[in-house]
Amino acid sequence: MAEDQKKKLCRFWIWALSSVAFRLILISFPGNLNLSSRPEVSTPLTSIRRLAEGYWLKQASMSPYAGSMYHGSPLLLSILGPLTVQRIKGQPSHLLCSLVFVIADILSAMLLRGIGQKLQMAYGLNARLLGFLKSSRDKVILPCGDIAALVYLWNPFTIVSCVGLSTSPIENLAVILALCGAVTRRVPLAAFGLVIATHLSLYPATLTIPIIFLLGYGLDAPPIKLFLQTRSVEKEETSTSTVSKQAKLKQTTHLPFLWKTVAHFLFWVLLWSLYVLVLSALSLNKHGGLEEMFKRTYGFILSIEDLSPNIGVFWYFFAEVFDFFRNFFLIVFHVNILFMLLPLAIRLKHRPCFLAFIYLAISSILKSYPSVGDSALYLSLWALFVNELIDMKFSFFLFCGYLGISLLSPVMHNLWIWRGTGNANFYFGNAIGYACFQIVFVVESVSAMLNHDRALKRSNSNHREVKS
Amino acid sequence: MASLLRSLIVLLIVQSFLVAIAFGSNEVEEFSEALLLKPLPDRKVLAHFHFENRAPPSNSHGRHHHLFPKAISQLVQKFRVKEMELSFTQGRWNHEHWGGFDPLSSMNAKPVGVELWAVFDVPQSQVDTSWKNLTHALSGLFCASINFLESSTSYAAPTWGFGPNSDKLRYGSLPREAVCTENLTPWLKLLPCRDKDGISALMNRPSVYRGFYHSQRLHLSTVESGQEGLGSGIVLEQTLTVVLQPETTSVESNMHPSWSLSSLFGRKVVGRCVLAKSSNVYLQLEGLLGHELKNVDKEIEAHELWKNAEFELSLKPERVLRESSSFLFIFDIDKSSDSEPFDLGLTWKLPSKWSCQQAPLHASRFLMGSGNERGAIAILLKATESQEKLSGRDLTNGHCTIKANIFQIFPWYIKVYYHSLQIFVDQQQTTDSEVLKKINVSPSTDKVSSGMMEMMLELPCEVKSVAISIEYDKGFLHIDEYPPDANQGFDIPSALISFPNHHASLDFQEELSKSPLLSSFKEKSLVRSYTEVLLVPLTTPDFSMPYNVITITCTIFALYFGSLLNVLRRRIGEEERFLKSQGKKTGGLKQLLSRITAKIRGRPIEEQSSSESPAAQSSVLSSKLIFKIILVAGAAAAWQYFSTDK
Secondary structure: HHHHHHHHHHHHHHHHHHHHHHHHHHHHHHHHHHHHHHHOOOOOOOHHHHHHHHHHHHHHOOOOOOOOOOOHHHHHHHHHHHHOOOOOOOOOOHHHHHHHHHHHHHHHHHHHHHHHHHHHHHHHHHHHHHHOOOOOHHHHHOOHHHHHHHHHHHHHHHHHHOOOEEHHHHHHHHHHHHHHHHHHHOOHHHHHHHHHHHHHOOOOHHHHHHHHHHHHHOOOOOHHHHHHHHHHHHHHHHHOOOHHHHHHHHHHOOOOOOHHHHHHHHHHHHHHHHEEEHHHHHOOOOHHHHHHHHHHOHHHHHOOOOOOOOOOOOOHHHHHHHHHHHHHHHHHHHHHHHHHHHHHHOOOOOOOOHHHHHHHHHHHHHHOOHHHHHHHHHHHHHHHHHHHHHHOOHHHHHHHHHHHHHHHHHHHHHHHHHHOOOOHHHHHHHHHHHHHHHHHHHHHHHHHHHHHHHHHHHHHHHHHHHHH | HHHHHHHHHHHHHHHHHHHHHHHOOOOOEEEEEEEEEOOOOOEEEEEEEEEEEOOOOOOOOOOOOOOOOHHHHHHHHHHHHEEEEEEEOOOOOOOOHOOOOOOOHHHHHHOOEEEEEEEOOOOOHHHHHHHHHHHHHHHHHHHHHHHHHHOOEEOOOOOOOOOOOOOOOEEEEEEOOOOOOOHHHOOOOOOOOOOOOOOHHEEEEEEHHHOOEEEEHOOOOOOHOOOOOOOEEEEEEEEEEEOOOOOOOOOOOOOOOOEEEEHHOOOOOOOOOOOEEEEEEEEEEEEOOOOOOOOOOOOHHHHOOOOOOEEOOOOOOOEEOOOOOOOEEEOOOOOOOOOOEEEEEEEEEEOOOOOOOOEEEEEEEEEEOOOOOOOEEEEEEEEEHHHOOOOEEEEOEEEEEEEEEEEEEEOOOEEEEEEEEEEOOOEEEEEEHHHHHEEEEHHHHHEEEEEEEEEEEEEOOOOEEEEEEEEEEOOOOOOHHOOOOHHHOOEEEEEEEEEEEEEEEEOOOOOOOOOHHHHHHHOOOEEEEOOOOOOEEOOOOOOOOOOHHHHHHHHHHHHHHHHHHHHHHHOOOHHHHHHHHHHHHOOOHHHHHHHHHHHHHHOOOOOOOOOHHHHHHHHHHHHHHHHHHHHHHHHHHHHHHHHHOO
16 A cells, blocks of 8 residues: 555656656747747746846836836746846747746645645545545545646646746745745744735736635535435434434534634735735835736736737737727726635635636636636646546536647747737637637536536435434 | 019019018028929939928918918917828839938938828827827828828837937828828918929829829928017928929930930929019939039039030029039020920930949848748848048048938837847848847837837948848738738838938038029938838628628527536436426426426425425415516616616
């Protein structure tokens, strides 16, 4: 048994290291790959060229946001900016940046593995508590942490966005850091990750809800009702008095919510965001300060000023829509992300990690400037739930869809932009297809998770019937 | 006859008296006209019309003008214009053959389309407003779309890269403006004789617009009087430069074609504009005669030069002036009359060859890269042959250097990466600080302002070529922002390359103030050359698609919202059970109703079991439902009431 485990572990490390080696090989000749200018990889927010331009402007004592080029965080500029100009002789120009992104990817994978191990333990524990999946079926629990880490490391999307010099590996790292902190109950770490992720790309702000659930209720578990039922079955065996049973039920219909931890978390969020704001203000104090930063980063994200093509659907919509309706549709599209937060939170509050995954997937569909780096993040988070989502429908269809889109997208882009034989509709059609596949993916994941809970309930009641 | 003369004299005296009263000073408004003709080495002929109108400083109450166009003086007074230049150009100035180092080319070689710059005499905060108003006024005055320069995306505020150093300078250009006779007519209206009399009568529209290059320019500057109570005087300089191809009849291919005014313009000068103080015709011949006539005495030249072995003029010049490499024949058109019109002609007898003096570096600009996503702009400066001969070299630290300023405007849809600026000197990449002495960049903001780049290069004199490249991304515009012919592409205005250490001047060493044309040649003017206008094709969206795109995108949103909400809401087992128990007991209509109510509530009732009858349940539900409906209707009515009230 132990030997088997060791072998598995060994295999994991081999795969992980080989993925790192693969990345290192790829970054040693990025000039030929030319990935950094692909619209799928680098958006106006994550492109390293724009970051280099921002850094150049800052060095020339201008605001880095002058000229509608750079729209990222001023902190990222201070960290990555010097690396864009430093060159090692005989090496490709952005080697140092690439190394940073590779390290970010490795860290993300390791953190994902940590999250996965926690989730796996919780899954096993819950299964045992509910009284099924006894020892004989223990083996079925897949090591979801290892799987997620490998999915993250070997996902072509991740590799492409790491080698293609977009800053999304760093954004992903911040998101995973927040989740990891929440899963391991390190409150300051969770708050730090959340604040940084929000600072970098705004959308992870939605993760506040799952992180609060994680800290308040604990890790993903089957619905509380099931526990109550099992407990009541056990109780029934011992005592037949109905009065006491009802009293018990009333006492425990709600899980204890750890208000203290959540308050602690909110306090840390406040602290970290103050810290980040002060740092940003210091780095921008000569160039318009925080107001300029919010206008040029969050304002740019929300008002969708850049209409260059990407894999989302907004660019073409706002290039075509009548100016009169522009504000209306901006509100409608952004509110669409917010609308689903509450229903999902109510329905999936017992599975906060899964909720985080769904939120990330939704925001990567409805983002103003999506890139494949966002998809890479939610796909690897999805791999954390392989045990629960094993019965997911359409998985082969979705796999083929993702594959087809990622092959067709460069072709359509080439036809339109480079050859001029196609028009914008070719590429937009592709973007629509991608959005559809992502929507089906999200919907099927939610449905599979709910079905899994149902199945648990059914098996539990069967179990009870057998018992009684 | 005598009485006529006497009355004329009296009239003149009265007139001058009136003028003196009107302006409260001894200075009077002056107008002068001149035409410079110059054969070019590539068998073309350059004709440069020059009109100068001076309004002396006057007190602010006297706004009446004798000769000076009222429209222009009102413009100057209203918008407080200190200096302004407007040019309409069609065709490209050929720097190689037509010269690049003389005052004529440095002042009259203009970029294609409309170029306007102005310096204002207003507080810094009002400069933009003044500029906007000025563009509108000029647009109306010259029947051109100069008002497009109003938007902040099309003009810039150069600091030092453009000639005059001022922080109240605004510069804009419209490369695509078509220039034609509707722009020339209002321009001619500013002349006291229009095109009815004098030299301007030569401007026969078909022959002017048949040329290879024509540029009409209007330059005005205010002259401070220095006296209290007096306003500022205005100098209005109007020039029209045309390059024409004379019709050649000679069989020999290396002979320069002979021409006359009537063959070039199809018209003759029948007399001077009576309002002009001076009206002269000049003929400038460059370089060619130097070697033959070096030893000839000056006195002999003047008399003999106009008829020699090489060429022959049809009229005898008044005077001949000589500069280092060129001769200037001066003709007075006073003597011409209806019976004896002035028709200057030049007949070549021998094939001859000469070359023009050129700017130290020849500038050209081109685009690199393919596709509609990104590209690079390259400016190439090539050393010209005449570089060795030039004076004006700057010997700093023992090195001979040429200074070159590059001024370039980028429209916002050309998103330039300034960090990608590369400079190659003699095909060797150099680090920026070696040759780049100064750079000033103001990046463009999307849909708000255009970008501007000013560079000062200091190059070694023996440089052969300098290439500057800068990368850009092409922007994607909203469909409304594309012009009607979107697929033609967008123009990037010309870059201006000027050489601050080189000044062009022609000094004919005579009569300092007599002829405004010659005195303007004598002033040192900055050597500058404009590059080509670049045409950048931008990707277009499908212009016929807005409705399709809106509907399809909204369908996707509906798919997302609907299917996700459906999955969240669904409770398979319970729903079925509920429907089954309902179906047993109630009729079709009630079942439907309860189904709807269940849907609306989103959560079917779980325990149907014993206490309540389903009928009672549904009635309770329907009362709730009715209450909800009433609530919604009330809200709607209130909304309607309040919205119509306003």
